[in-house]
Amino acid sequence: MAERMAPASAARMPRRRLRSPALRALMFCAPAIAIYSAFMVWPLLQSLRFALLDRAGEWVGLDNFHTLFGDALWSERFWRALRQNFVFFAFHSLVQNPVGLMLAALLTVQRLRGANIYRTLIFVPTALSVVIVGFAWRLILSPLWGIVHTPLLGQTSTALPTLSLISVWQYVGIPMIFFYATLISIPQELINASRVDGASAWGTFWRVSFPLVLPMFGIITIVTYIANMNAFDLVFTVQGVQAGPASSTDLLGTLFYRTAYGSVQGGGDRAMGATVASATFMVILVGLLVFFLLGRRRVRTYQL
DSSP, X not given: OHXXXXXXXXXXXXXXXXXXXXXXXXXXXXXXXXXXXXXIIHHHHHHHHHTTBOTTSOBOTTHHHHHHHHSHHHHHHHHHHHHHHHHHHHXXXXXXXXXXXXXXXXXXXXXXXXXXXXXXXXXXXXXXXXXXXXXXXXXXXXXXXXXOSSOGGGSTTTHHHXXXXXXXXXXXXXXXXXXXXXXXXXXXXXXXXXXXXXXXXXXXXXXXIHHHHHHHHHHHHHHHHHHHHTOOHXXXXXXXXXXXXXXXXXXXXXXXXXXXXXXXXXXXXXHHHHHHHHHHHHHHHHHHHHHHHHHHHHHHHHHO
């Protein structure tokens, strides 16, 4: 009897292994891991490899980085683009995210009529093509037939803030949706208890809702930072590959594109383009480490 049961139990062993939670999770994640590795990890590794080669594909080590940071012309272009990238990010952090939180708070008011319609209308620009948004705003801000008579996109002092606000207008719906989802998940008992204690609507939001929204605020700030450091399409659509006027709207993304693929003035350099891309990756990585360290310290302080 034992000999007859042995083959049957042995045949059932692979099925039991397949029922393992870890193996099932690996099977479900394998396609996503493969796609992510093929389109994200592998290009990143290739970019880092190209940054260590010259135009002919010969190994030069860190010479390209020495040129990027040591040569006066390259260094001036890179640091200018990085500085303007941080200005671009500052507009989104100080305008887009607080406005998104304000809109989400207004949409959670119980007596607000048409809240679903307002939420949809605010989110619609996010789904629009950047080409359409850029072309439309070029017409709106044109001194010839637009609503303003000052060339906001044609002056070095106003071009970058104007582009930043256009981007804020398009993407403010994303933080609004995240904040809205967080606010509606707050237990109503906490809100009611605050109202019973005599707190006003503003006091309830500031003392009850806002502390619970802070973790989401940090997540949105990180996502905004990554997206802004990779910004390219809006500047390219509105100002062109030269990111004018006088490179006043040049970001790391446009600098990389112009370096790697060239412009109307000449061809590109794949090695230096990969170097700029690798430097951008390092900037993003360092920024994320700073965010995570500050966030962890803040959480520990709050817990204590």
